[in-house]
Amino acid sequence: MKTWAFQHFLFSKQILLIEANAKSLSFAEFWQGVADRACYLQTQSAPQFALWTEDSYLFLSWLWAGLIAEKTIILPPHRIAQLEQQFSEKNIVFIDEKYTVTQQEKTINTLVTDWSRVLQQALIFFTSGSTGQPKQIPRTLQQLLTEVVVLQDHFSLSEPYCMLASVSHQHIYGILFKVLLPLMSGQAFYRQQLAYPEQIIAAQQQLKALNRHHYLIASPALLKRCIGQFDFAGSPLIFSSGGKLDAGIRAYYPQTIVEVFGSSETGGIATQTQDHTSWQSLADVDIRLDDQQQLWVKTAHAYQQDWIATGDVAKLEAHGFELLGRSDRIIKLEEKRLSLDAIEYSIEQLSAVQQCYALLTQQGQRELLSVVVVLSPEMRQQLLALGKKAIVAQLKQQLSGQLESIAMPRRWRFMSQIPHNAQGKISRALMQSLFQPLVSPVVLTQQQQEEHFIYQLEFLPELACFAGHFANFPVYPGVGQIGFLVKFSPQLWMDFEFCTGYEQLKFQDLIRPYDILQLNLQRQDNKVIFQLDHVSGKRVASGRLLFNCKDKT
Structure with a gap:
């Protein structure tokens, strides 16, 4: 029977986990926690469990416990009230650390006598849902560990090391690189997800004091956002996945990306x-192109052993292959074939533009070429001063010699950043929604700590509440603020039925088009305490919302 690398560390006193408060956890302590949780899950009748937590230790421990207990483990992209309700109707239970898990007499080796059985258990991943329809993808534990072995050989990382991550372990990229790679290699990972660059810098300084190599697992969105501000020089190597890394970004970082x-x-x-160099396939990956130049992949670590179409257009080269774009990024508009990637490239060459996302949107019976644009700081100031119409006219004038008429965008949205989902990818469904009637501000980021939620919101001028309020000086009204707060809260707490009243409402400052605000929501019994602040820290509104709750009996 094959022995896997992780089995060598079941009782090791080596450090697996490092925390922000300088505490650590050994492999032996980790596996005992897995055994305790597995014993607990074996007493539960539910056959399927959903696992979502921002805590990488709890995530990995419950994941192994669930597979050892022969439960189906589903890894959803988020945990909101609506999803909990949908899962509940299918008898899928969210794993909760509040469960009473006691120390068991069984150790991991007495609990598991046949690891091959555990390795055949499947995890259910959700795709990022960029089309608006997430798919469920089953991957066995053996397939994941097979890939980890390939990654170990491919990178040959200096040891001892600790993995830092700005990305979520809920996604395939995060689970492989942040937690499974160290677990298989006898190395460590950092417990907290580091969503902000300042958190990454603090973790780097902590690990430097411990004389540990560390590698940063990042997203293209983070690396682009940090240009000129942070270069994470303490990490000798940065990994990037979950989306395209734009050409030129590497020049701003001293290490290899x-x-x-x-x-x-x-x-x-x-x-x-x-x-601009060829992509190098991993050792166990075979590739081919079909007649449409679409890339197909076959590998032992994929969810199936047959060839899989990637949806990417590619060109084979002597030492690898070149990616030419997504096949679904080639559109036909009025009988003319256009590349959305090429349109984005032309717009991003303008000095006034930092980033662009092009798409087709529906307006009545017509399909219109539309773009979401992130302007340079200087041009954004002009946007605030001159308004959208004047800036669109300027950009179209500059593009007149670059784009043919049919490729000139008809609809424009300006944002401070292109929103990404939890996996660091651009959601086409969200991009489409920006060109539909807007009733709520756009969520740029979201964080959760127990019953505390923190949103970063952007108030686009196309929001319905700005219309007519007022003609020459649009202001987002207080009733509109209460409206989206009442909408957000039941999505987070499933037992809320409807809002019954308000307490201590204070509106202290104005919300204008393109404002970016931070929203804090915290629950206390049937009340939601909210604070809405400008990014400068200036308070905009605060108060409490009261809700009628469902009878849990």
């Missing part, structure tokens, strides 16, 4: 370490 190309279905496919 390894871009990893793959998907939830296939796992890792190939890596690239320099712009």
Whole structure:
């Protein structure tokens, strides 16, 4: 029977987990926690459990416990009230650390006598849902660990090391690189997800004091956002995946950035370490192109053993392959074939533009070429001063010699950043919604700590509440603020039925078009305490909302 690398560390006193408060956890302590949780889950009748937590230790411990207990483990993209309700109707229970888990007499080796049985258990991943229809992808534990072995050989990382991550372990990229790779290698990972660059810097300083190498698992969105501000020089290597790393970003960082190309279905496919060079396939990956130049992949670590279409257009080269874009990024508009990637590239060449996302949107019976644009700081100031119409006219004038008429965008949205989902990917469904009637501000980021939620919101001028309030000086009204707060709260807490009243409402400042605000929501019994602040810290509104709760009996 094959022995896997993780089995060598079941009772090891080596450190697996490092925390922000300088505490640590050994492999032996980790596996005992897994045994305790597995014993608990074996007493539960539910056959399927959903696992969502921001805590990487609890995530990995419950994941192994669930598979050892022969439960189906589902990894959803988030945990909101609506999803909990849908899962509850299907008898899928969310794992909760509040469960009473006591110390068991069984150790991991007495609990598990046949690891091959555990390795055949499947995890259910959700794709990022960029089309608005997330798919469920089953991957066995053996498939994941097979890929980890390939990654170990491919990268040959200096030891001892600790993995830091700005991305979520709920996604295939995060689970492989942040937690499973260290677990298989006898190395460590950092317990907290580091969503902000300041948190990454603090963790780097902590690990430097411990004389540990560390590697940063990041997203293209983070690396682009940190240009000129943070270079994370303490990490000798940065991994990037979950989306395209724009050419030129590497020049702002002193270390090598390894871009990893793959998907939830296939796992890792190939890596690239320099712009405009061939992608290098992983050792166990076979590739081919069909008649339409679409890339197909076959690998032992994918969710199926047959060939899988990636949806990417590629060109084979002597030492790898070149990615030419997504096949679904080629559109036909009025009988003319257009590349959305090429349109984005032309717009991003303008000095006034930092980033652009192009898409087709529906307006009545017509399909219109539309763009979401992030302006340079200087041009954004002009946007606030001159208004959207004047800026669109300027950009179209500059593009007149770059884009043919049919490729000129008809609809424009300006934002401070392109919103990404929890996996660091652009959601096409969200992009489409920006061109539909807007009734709530756009969520840029979201964080959760127990019953405390923190949103970063952007108030686009297209929001319905700005219309007519007022004609020459639009202001987002207080009733509109209460409206989206009442809408948000039942999505977070499933037992809320409807709002019954308000307490201590205070409106202290104005909300204008393109304002970016931070919203704090915290629950106390049947009340939601809210605070709405400008990014400068100036208070905009605060108060409490009262809700009628469902009878839990």
